[in-house]
Amino acid sequence: MNHLLALALAVLAPSALAAPVTQYALLKAAKVQGGLMTMTLDYIEVFSGAPEDAARAVRLGYYPDTRAFQAALPPSGLLTRNVNPQLRTLKTDARTVFELSCAEKPGVDTANIVPKPVSLTRFVASWKGQPGACWPFAGEVVRLRLDGTRVLKVSQVYFP
Template identity: 40%
Template sequence: MIRLTMLTAMLILCSTARAAATTQAAILTAVQSSGSISKTLTLDFIELYRDSPTDIARAIRARRVVSQQEFWLKAPGGLMTFNTNPQLRKLKTTPRTTYELQCLNTQQSIRPLRVSEATFFRAWQGSTTCWPLEVANRMVVELTVEGAAIVKITQVYLP
């Protein structure tokens, strides 16, 4: 009887457990409305490395560069991206999804600013709400994903 109760408890815990949130860099290439409560985003996942000890070490382990000096030579702006897999993926937003654009703050530095869904997608279409895009309808973003849903999407500052 105890085994049955333990097994039942484990099944209940496993079925209600949520997947850990993961972060993924991507290029947002298309947006499709999925009714009034969500949007389906078409994304091209990329590798993103910033000028930080952790990311430079990741770039070295991935054999993108051989040293910190090479990283700085290849990425003088402090940001390096690679797109080795052209497969596009589709993920959905939810009513809980939060959106951030890179904007100048009062100290004249670029920082993420939480914005509405409408403002975020107007920026993706080319509106210069905050930091302008080089090409409309192509925005480099970082996604926080739980399961198959996007819980946060942040524009990446491209120097």
């Protein structure tokens, strides 16, 4: 009997303990109410110039080879693809962390851009283009850290 219980737990445990995932998206709308945000998002794929991203783009059939992928990269070094335009809605909770892309040391070269935790209010104001953003939002792109349907973190994606 104990073997059957152990087997059942072994089969069910992986799905119950899924690891958090990273998802990139275009933040299309943000509604703040009571310290929480309801986001309207369009999920996208983001590729950098890294060899693993080039291999992934080729494997997915977006480019015939890594040379074609590298040639398609814009000056920012980040390529976005929206292969399934469909709006989704997610809600943050009181524990969600919000980050803006900021220079590690104010007034210093942009080579050292790091994520900086900010309040929900400042994040949304920056997304709307109001002063206070460390770096302007480019193309509404955010990086989400998700655990199931729970939004752990919303980060601005830095485009040089």
